[in-house]
Amino acid sequence: MQEAAVDAEVLLRAIEVRKSELHQLPLLKAEPLLAILDEDLPTTTEKNGRNAAECWVDLTDYLRRLVLLFSPDPIETDSRGHADLTVVLDRLAGFSTQTGVKEWTALSVQILSAYELA
Known part of the structure; x- marks a missing residue:
């Protein structure tokens, strides 16, 4: 029973890590696109x-x-x-x-x- 609990905890931690990675992926993909937009969008202030x-x-x-x-x-x-x-x-x-x-x-x-x- 204790071994199963340890296995479950390891699995839950792996799921949390994966969720965190999946959350970061769109941010990493968006960053270069936002940099391009920053270059292209006009701004009225220096x-x-x-x-x-x-x-x-x-x-x-x-x-x-x-x-x-x-x-x-x-x-x-x-x-x-x-x-x-x-x-x-x-x-x-x-x-x-x-x-x-x-x-x-x-x-x-x-x-x-x-x-x-x-």
Whole structure:
């Protein structure tokens, strides 16, 4: 009985490892495609990233572009082409209901918390 329990535990661990590998595979396949899209998609803002404020602007622009890949509704920008981070994060969090992946909301909350702390 104890030997069967050990075998079952080994099998369960193997299944968990395989599930983890299967979860990572689409991410690895998507990464080069997203890099190509990043090159091809026009952006209205130059990436400076010299100080914290500019890095937040750059992050907002990247997230805005990510949202626009999956949602055709435009995101309003100011006269310099910058979007409001909270608007972008709300749209990003909306992917949770569209895709059933709760991590979109968690990511949005985490970024907003870091932004408010900064």
